[in-house]
Amino acid sequence: MEAHIEAVHHGPPTAHHSSRVNASVLGMFLFIASEVMLFGSFFTAYFFVRVVNHVQWPTPPFHLPIFVAGINTAILVTSSFTMHWALQSIKRGNRAGLQAGLLLTFLMGLVFLLTQAREYSRVGFAPHDGAFGTIFYCLTGLHGAHVFVGLSILLFMTIRAFRGHFSPEQHHGVEIGGIYWHFVDVMWIVVYTTVYII
């Protein structure tokens, strides 16, 4: 009887994938691209309300809290700097810098969200107060939802950072979360400039 040795393959077949781009970075990019399209649809509505239909902005007698929103913008932009600092720290093996950076980013993001919520209660108009009110709440509210998701991601990252899960060799979780947080910041810059300033 002839001995027959077979090589037995264990596990699922090798996935067909290209080495062109890292899968998780691509996933985050595709997610951000879909979110940009979502924001784009709301900005299109804003464009039709304000430019095509010439609705006065802000519609009297309402006013927009430009100064408070400006302070909030500064807080959010600063949080991106602390996020970047956190990632640069862990790349250099500075765990304390990572933990401090993530904690600061989370706290600043939380302050932003709470300030936005407080402004909603003080702004003097509601979503049903005409097209102006609807668009204002939709755009800022959509952004606020994204900040909330970002804060959830930041919370997980911060907890993991304090548990020592990240290292100079393995910090992909911080990188992906960082990309998302910068996207949230960029979207706020766009919202603040178009809705509050121009």
Add this chain to the structure above:
Amino acid sequence: MINPLRSEAEAFRFLIGAIVYFAAIAIAAVAGGRWAGLGVFIFLSAVVLAWWARARRAERPEQTVPRPSAPGERRILVVANETVGGRTLRDLIQQRSEGVRAEVLVVTPALNSPLRHWASDEDGARAAAQERLDRSLGRLRGLGVQARGAVGDGDPLQAMEDALRTFGADEIIISTHPEGRSHWLERGVVTKARERFAVPITHVVVDLEAEREEVRG
């Protein structure tokens, strides 16, 4: 595809750029009115687009260095499409395999039409590439060359990079039609491969028509 956000550092630089961009538009709009803001927006957008187009053209991909191979072993990566059954290519592979423990991987890119590529309809292209590959592997085995094959990405350079990541080739052989008939030569595939991969690359021209004439004659 091109991913503009390959790292957090790139996303951060994009944020800084966005702050400068929108700040300039906002300042222009507040100071000079909406038409000044619009003018700054158009100007800055044109500048950004021109810079991006220039950066894309100048961007060179990182050179891919394959895994080291075992001593006494020679790993040959062959990249061929329609010429994969050509006698010239087979003879070169046989020649390179003599006297060494050679491992040959033949990669046939699943070339596809642009429309089908964008519609993600690549089943036909992969099936056709597999057929060509199977015929060629059969002929190589007939010559005593132990080769295995894989259908690769539709872009021959990407197919090479994918193969190099798991098959640490000591040499790449790129087989094309003669100049004038080869899309790969028109697109500079061989030149780009030499820039991109830190492995010796041999370019072999397979004239299938001439080979068929020889056989008939």
